[in-house]
Amino acid sequence: MFISDDFNLEPPHRAAVFAGCRFEVSAFEPALFDQMNIMRPPEIAGAVGKRQAEFLAGRYLVQRGLAQLGVPEQSVGTGAHRQPLWPPDVSGAITHADGVAVVLMSSQPTALVGVDVETVLDADMAATVAPQVLSNSEKELLQAATGSALETLTAVFSAKETLFKALFPLVGRYFGFEAAILNATPEQRRISLALTQDLSPGAPRGRVFDIAWRLHDGQVLTWLVEP
Structure with missing residues (x-):
């Protein structure tokens, strides 16, 4: 079975749907797109099975x-930067x-929405990721945090990924962890x-975003919904 263990999470304020599932890459076959009535774009058809x-x-x-x-069934396309192209009211x-x-x-089309899930980093991966994600001052803040250092580092990495996803529709370009x-x-x-920089009129330097996070079955889940 390709899809298993559908689950729903409590949607944060201003969101309406927060859901997940487990899937088996080994059970994937291209015919599932037709069986599940989901369009397979050309760039996906040419990708490896895992993608x-x-x-x-x-x-x-x-x-x-x-x-x-309550939105009519339709395909959600993919933009030039692999971002979902949502219907006008979503x-x-x-x-x-x-x-x-x-x-x-969210049913608020102008909301900034981001979500990310990451498997908790092991010590070797943490040693590789930390210099890419954290400045020296951030490393000091991380050391002051309570709880598992690996879980917290994973959460910070995931939070930055969530913020990127939320801001990309507003900013329209890639930007780094810094x-x-x-x-x-x-x-x-x-x-x-x-x-730390002006990304767009709606995302000026100094704007603060509070990213929620939690552990879910051995993974870190982060999310953000902002006006």
């Missing part, structure tokens, strides 16, 4: 979410990692990030 499986699981959740919002974000896919959707830094010591359920 196709991730796309299919994400769009399966989108299909469920649109039905829950904003949202999709994420997947290690056989888990999650979608967060564009947002920890604004305070990470907490058990919240990570505060401040922009």
Whole structure:
């Protein structure tokens, strides 16, 4: 079975759908796109099986979410930067990692929506990721945090990914991890990030975003919904 263990999470304020599923990459076959009535774009059809499986699981959740919002069934396309092209009355974000896919959707089309899921980093991966994600001042804040250092580092990495997804529709371009830094010591359920540069009129330097996070079955899940 390709899709298993559908689950729903409590949607944050201003969101209407927060759902996930587990999927088996080994059970993927191209015929599932037709069976599940999900369009397979040309760029996905030419991708490796793992990428196709991730796309299919994400769009399966989108299909469920649109039905829950009462939006007519339709394909959610992919932009030039692999971002979902949402219907006019919807904003949202999709994420997947290690056989888990999650979608967060809002019926407020101008909302900034981001979500990310990451398997908790092991010590070797943490040593590689930390210099890419954290400045020296952020490393000091991370050291002051309570709880598992590996879980907290994973959460900060994931929070920056969530912020990127939320801001990309507003900014329209890629930006690096250094564009947002920890604004305070990470907490058990919240990570505060401040922009270090002007990304757009709606995302000026100094704007602070509070990213929620939690552990879910051995993975870190982060999310954001902002006006």
